[in-house]
Amino acid sequence: MPELPEVETIKRDMQKVILGRKITGVYVHKPVVIREPSPAAFKKSLQGLTIKNILRRGKLLILELSNGSFLTIHLKMTGQLVLSQNLRNSGGSGNSRVTFQLSGGKTLNFNDQRLFGELRLVDSWKKIKFIQGLGPEPFDLTYGGFQDMLSEKKTRIKPLLMDQSFISGIGNIYAAEILFRARIDPDRPAQSLSEKEKQALYKAIKEVLKSAIKHGGSSIDDYVQLSGKRGDYVKFHRVYGRQGQPCFVCNSIIKKNTQGGRGTYFCPKCQK
């Protein structure tokens, strides 16, 4: 699921509704999702802490806690964070892996069908290996910097956009949508892009991500917002998941192939 727009949507909702709340209970239903420290220590340490701030870096969500430690959450493919009122059955639903009881009668569930998700409690999020390997945030890019980053790369452009050490936050859906918007074939070597194409790509990255955030992200299967509501951006997808259907721009049939093991959607006529 979650790429930058989805994680950003959750972050913003969390800032509205769980900031300042105290963690009054932690229930670990699947210890495997707790990557550090041990599940027992995780549970014990979180107890009684207050949520002071919510940050995002790439696809990683970071909760700053009252004792200066950080709870980091990576949703990977099927992770969800869903807030509800306390109910007798809260936490018992389907794929709940960890349940956080919060002050004010709220329950935050971390759900994750495939168990790829990772929760960590750390002293400093900046020291996490995953964080240290991340490239710049898309919204921090300057055109000059972006141009330089592309110029030495022989890799095909689509896997490059998804490479978190190159730029952080873009995944399979948005790489496809961005390249469509920039009218660039996903197979093009990065360094082959013309000046004009680089400009179009730079612009498309910011526009697509911004618009996806505005519409609450893309709910295909699992991703939902903090409220449990689905994100609306799927209706704006122009290529992702549209293989066999007509291009909205030129009416050609949208194609799907595989690149680096990932489904790649594109319009063979619009994207050169």
Add this chain to the structure above:
DNA sequence: AATGGGACCTGCGCGC
């Protein structure tokens, strides 16, 4: 440096 494949997991939809 770049690319492909497999691993980690669970569940869905499809064709037979």
Add this chain to the structure above:
DNA sequence: TGCGCGCAGGTCCCAT
């Protein structure tokens, strides 16, 4: 109805 296969918003690790 049931089974096997391919596929899924991510990332890491290994081989070539």
